Amino acid sequence: MSSESSKFTGLVGWVDNRLPVFSYVHKEYGEYPTPRNFNYWWNFGALAMFCLTVMIVSGIFLAMQYQPNTQMAFESIQRIMRDVNYGWLMRYIHMNGASFFFIAVYIHIFRGLYYGSYKSPRELLWMLGVVILLLMMATSFFGYVLPWGQMSFWGATVITNLFSAIPIVGDPIVTWLWGGFAIDNPTLNRFYALHYLLPFVIVGVVGLHVVALHVTGSNNPTGIEPKSSQDTVPFHPYYTLKDSFGLSVFVIIYALIVFYAPESLGEAENYVPANSLQTPAEIVPEWYLLPYYAILRSVPDLLIIDAKLAGIIAMFVSILVLFVLPWLDTSKVRSARYRPTYKKFFWVFVVVCFVLGWVGAHPPNEKVFGLEWLEVIDVGRITTFYYFFHFFVLFPLLGKFEKTKPVPNSITESVLGASATEKV
Amino acid sequence: MVDAPKKNGSLGQSEADQDEAHDGRRREFLYLAAGGFAAIGAGAALWPFIDSMNPSGDVLALASTEVDISSIELGQAITVKWRGKPVFIRRRTPDEIEAAENASLDDLIDPQADADRVQRPEWLILVGVCTHLGCVPVGQKATEVRGDFGGWFCPCHGSHYDTSGRIRKGPAPLNLDVPAYTFIDDTTLRIG
Ligand code: HEM
Numbered sequence: 001m002s003s004e005s006s007k008f009t010g011l012v013g014w015v016d017n018r019l020p021v022f023s024y025v026h027k028e029y030g031e032y033p034t035p036r037n038f039n040y041w042w043n044f045g046a047l048a049m050f051c052l053t054v055m056i057v058s059g060i061f062l063a064m065q066y067q068p069n070t071q072m073a074f075e076s077i078q079r080i081m082r083d084v085n086y087g088w089l090m091r092y093i094h095m096n097g098a099s100f101f102f103i104a105v106y107i108h109i110f111r112g113l114y115y116g117s118y119k120s121p122r123e124l125l126w127m128l129g130v131v132i133l134l135l136m137m138a139t140s141f142f143g144y145v146l147p148w149g150q151m152s153f154w155g156a157t158v159i160t161n162l163f164s165a166i167p168i169v170g171d172p173i174v175t176w177l178w179g180g181f182a183i184d185n186p187t188l189n190r191f192y193a194l195h196y197l198l199p200f201v202i203v204g205v206v207g208l209h210v211v212a213l214h215v216t217g218s219n220n221p222t223g224i225e226p227k228s229s230q231d232t233v234p235f236h237p238y239y240t241l242k243d244s245f246g247l248s249v250f251v252i253i254y255a256l257i258v259f260y261a262p263e264s265l266g267e268a269e270n271y272v273p274a275n276s277l278q279t280p281a282e283i284v285p286e287w288y289l290l291p292y293y294a295i296l297r298s299v300p301d302l303l304i305i306d307a308k309l310a311g312i313i314a315m316f317v318s319i320l321v322l323f324v325l326p327w328l329d330t331s332k333v334r335s336a337r338y339r340p341t342y343k344k345f346f347w348v349f350v351v352v353c354f355v356l357g358w359v360g361a362h363p364p365n366e367k368v369f370g371l372e373w374l375e376v377i378d379v380g381r382i383t384t385f386y387y388f389f390h391f392f393v394l395f396p397l398l399g400k401f402e403k404t405k406p407v408p409n410s411i412t413e414s415v416l417g418a419s420a421t422e423k424v
Numbered sequence: 425m426v427d428a429p430k431k432n433g434s435l436g437q438s439e440a441d442q443d444e445a446h447d448g449r450r451r452e453f454l455y456l457a458a459g460g461f462a463a464i465g466a467g468a469a470l471w472p473f474i475d476s477m478n479p480s481g482d483v484l485a486l487a488s489t490e491v492d493i494s495s496i497e498l499g500q501a502i503t504v505k506w507r508g509k510p511v512f513i514r515r516r517t518p519d520e521i522e523a524a525e526n527a528s529l530d531d532l533i534d535p536q537a538d539a540d541r542v543q544r545p546e547w548l549i550l551v552g553v554c555t556h557l558g559c560v561p562v563g564q565k566a567t568e569v570r571g572d573f574g575g576w577f578c579p580c581h582g583s584h585y586d587t588s589g590r591i592r593k594g595p596a597p598l599n600l601d602v603p604a605y606t607f608i609d610d611t612t613l614r615i616g
Pocket residue numbers: 052055056057058059060062063066077091094095098101136139140141143144145146147195196198199200202
């Protein structure tokens with residue numbers, strides 16, 4: 001690039017010639033050729049980005065008031081809620097923001113599963129997304145410990161104790177994670193440090209995610225690549241506006257929760273200060289981790305592996321399997337629109353994930369619908385089995401045996417009908 | 425070792441090749457050696473950071489607690505805090521001792537005789553942390569659920585412990601831990 005080549009003039013042009021940020025934004029968010037046929041499921045990436053920003057901003061203001069010390073943490077949250085100007089608002093935005101962040105990201109992921117967005121050439125893009133999911137889980141886990149309520153303390157105890165199942169090095173690892181012989185002040189301090197750090201790591205990975213996206217281009221509801229300029233529109237103004245509309249709806253729902261039902265997604269038990277000598281009657285994680293918790297508790301002894309270790313392995317594999325999904329799915333057709341059998345199983349999978357969430361929220365030995373012969377754990381076992389069956393058996397086999405529908409010749413044809421392509 | 429390579433000397437083709445191959449091996453070795461040392465150096469530099477997260481001196485120093493046990497009646501139990509964890513001190517009734525001693529080792533998930541778990545049969549001292557995922561079992565008060573074996577019950581995922589604190593049923597793999605302790609005299613116990 002010659003030194004005066006920017007298309008911008010004046011001060012912007014002067015800066016752009018020396019640091020091409022304006023060209024970059026123009027190219028990637030203005031001109032970026034985007035398939036013309038996105039539906040609203042394509043809003044959720046932008047919504048997730050919005051949530052990340054909200055979490056960082058609200059988090060930094062909370063951090064100005066919060067005390068990461070076991071003697072003061074719980075009190076400092078009460079002070080934020082009662083005495084700090086708009087402290088309640090910051091906290092409710094942050095608390096519920098985590099839930100809305102997960103809602104956005106989960107829908108974003110299911111969108112990808114439905115339309116085959118993980119397939120070649122978007123494998124790395126997808127895998128970076130899975131990294132973001134893992135980082136989000138870690139971040140919210142650390143964040144949930146900070147208020148130092150009963151659920152904070154015991155949730156952290158149970159989750160960190162998972163590592164004790166690792167043969168030989170398990171116990172030293174747990175002691176190392178705690179910085180002591182139980183969850184205590186050193187643990188709270190380090191969790192706070194990590195809770196502050198990880199969101200910025202997420203920002204970095206989101207950056208890579210977007211770079212990878214702009215290399216391969218976006219997928220779309222047909223799952224076929226754009227073939228001509230007819231198939232795409234510049235990102236701005238069409239999609240910037242469509243995203244803005246979606247964002248408005250999302251923010252309205254978010255605001256309704258923040259202002260009218262801020263505790264509806266939380267656990268009342270967490271307003272009891274942490275007590276290391278007494279476990280609450282029941283420990284439940286935040287809603288967005290319930291399906292994994294269900295898998296963890298559902299797995300029985302497997303051959304030589306005891307249930308504790310097997311459960312942990314299953315829980316981790318349930319997420320890590322997403323990394324290899326691009327290679328497990330053997331179908332040549334991307335979008336479920338043209339995969340009638342896969343489409344049915346997709347919805348079965350969605351239902352299974354919700355059922356797993358329900359299982360995670362109930363004690364394993366509770367009777368289902370009052371039935372003598374059906375306990376929550378049985379439902380958990382069946383759905384856990386289906387979860388893995390879906391990935392490890394269905395995906396490879398469907399690609400081989402499914403009879404797919406014919407895909408359209410181009411995006412334009414699918415939108416306007418076959419005749420339109422000739423007319424234009 | 426061969427002579428230093430001669431750029432345009434009278435070496436034949438094959439000798440030059442050999443020389444090059446030799447050079448390549450030497451380079452590889454140097455890469456490997458340098459890389460190996462760099463890795464060791466990086467590892468050594470990393471260790472202080474990792475180890476800084478292990479329990480610090482002051483945490484380790486809090487390692488023992490003294491407890492007055494004179495007011496515990498037969499059949500009662502108290503909970504004290506030691507290293508941030510609950511420790512159960514239970515003064516067992518003759519029935520409880522008998523049940524613990526008579527259990528057959530074959531019936532145990534983590535076989536251990538009661539005699540190996542107590543210094544004085546009347547006093548059972550345990551770390552009150554479930555060996556499954558770390559909850560505190562209930563059963564310290566007679567009014568609480570004590571599980572199928574009359575000891576403790578962990579409500580988190582349903583582990584049953586007997587009157588020796590041994591795991592009898594449920595997902596926990598091991599018996600409740602017995603901490604190091606000594607009776608300083610008949611009414612004072614030191615844990616740790
Ligand atoms: C990926 C982004 C983030 C997620 C998913 C997240 C999640 C959470 C969650 C679930 C809580 C517990 C809320 C509660 O129950 O009270 C929390 C608390 C907290 N977070 Fe974050 N957080 C994020 C970013 C940040 C950032 C960037 C900061 C600081 C710079 C921060 C500072 C705090 C503080 C001080 C608390 C304790 C106050 C409270 O509990 O309300 N968070 N976070």
